[in-house]
Amino acid sequence: xxxxxxxxxxxxxxxxxxxxxxxxxxxxxxxxxxxxxxxxxxxxxxxxxxxxxxxxxxxxxxxxxxxxxxxxxxxxxxxxxxxxxxxxxxxxxxxxxxxxxxxxxxxxxxxxxxxxxxxxxxxxxxxxxxxxxxxxxxxxxxxxx
Amino acid sequence: xxxxxxxxxxxxxxxxxxxxxxxxxxxxxxxxxxxxxxxxxxxxxxxxxxxxxxxxxxxxxxxxxxxxxxxxxxxxxxxxxxxxxxxxxxxx
Numbered sequence: 001x002x003x004x005x006x007x008x009x010x011x012x013x014x015x016x017x018x019x020x021x022x023x024x025x026x027x028x029x030x031x032x033x034x035x036x037x038x039x040x041x042x043x044x045x046x047x048x049x050x051x052x053x054x055x056x057x058x059x060x061x062x063x064x065x066x067x068x069x070x071x072x073x074x075x076x077x078x079x080x081x082x083x084x085x086x087x088x089x090x091x092x093x094x095x096x097x098x099x100x101x102x103x104x105x106x107x108x109x110x111x112x113x114x115x116x117x118x119x120x121x122x123x124x125x126x127x128x129x130x131x132x133x134x135x136x137x138x139x140x141x142x143x144x145x
Numbered sequence: 146x147x148x149x150x151x152x153x154x155x156x157x158x159x160x161x162x163x164x165x166x167x168x169x170x171x172x173x174x175x176x177x178x179x180x181x182x183x184x185x186x187x188x189x190x191x192x193x194x195x196x197x198x199x200x201x202x203x204x205x206x207x208x209x210x211x212x213x214x215x216x217x218x219x220x221x222x223x224x225x226x227x228x229x230x231x232x233x234x235x236x237x
Contacts, residue, residue, distance in 0.1 A: 029173070029174065029175065032175055033174075033178075033206075035179075036175055036178045036179050036210065037210065037213070038213075038214075083171070084173070085176065090176070093176075093183075096183065097179055097182045097183045097186065098182075
């Protein structure tokens with residue numbers, strides 16, 4: 001990855017707990033920007049964030065998280081009108097140009113009754129939180145989305 | 146370049162030049178940068194790319210990435226509705 005301009009030690013950790021369009025698009029944008037800059041990115045998908053990677057969920061949640069009233073509907077309309085990219089396609093692209101790992105939270109898997117086969121293949125595996133924390137303990141930056 | 150336009154982000158070799166066109170018009174931030182990172186990884190040192198982008202954020206992101214990654218911005222030109230970045234890969 002010498003051509004990307006970052007030292008291999010630079011790492012971003014992201015805990016994703018949401019699955020609405022207004023969270024997933026900024027999430028995918030942030031992650032892909034970090035990967036483009038040569039950072040290694042590790043994502044821990046839990047609860048609603050894990051549901052975003054469920055096979056049956058479809059890739060484009062048009063739903064904006066509640067509490068935004070009319071602004072929410074306006075955003076949904078704007079995303080459609082401006083042909084918003086698919087957040088999953090953004091992640092796929094990021095995976096193809098750099099180091100992006102996506103892990104499913106094992107506790108969420110239990111709670112939601114999901115098996116590894118229920119998840120999109122972009123998910124690298126199921127891990128417990130301690131494993132994720134250990135993997136990202138030296139991350140330069142951590143986000144909770 | 147008439148008739149079949151390549152899909153966004155596809156690198157094609159125009160007959161009149163040795164530059165690879167990377168058409169990322171319509172791609173949201175940081176799509177154009179990701180396309181550029183991808184083709185620079187794939188093509189040999191010395192290759193020139195012409196990145197087309199309609200994303201405003203790329204105006205800062207692309208030159209900043211090029212400086213960090215150590216590749217050359219040969220030319221920047223703003224056209225109607227989109228920008229052209231001519232970039233040369235200078236090392237592996």
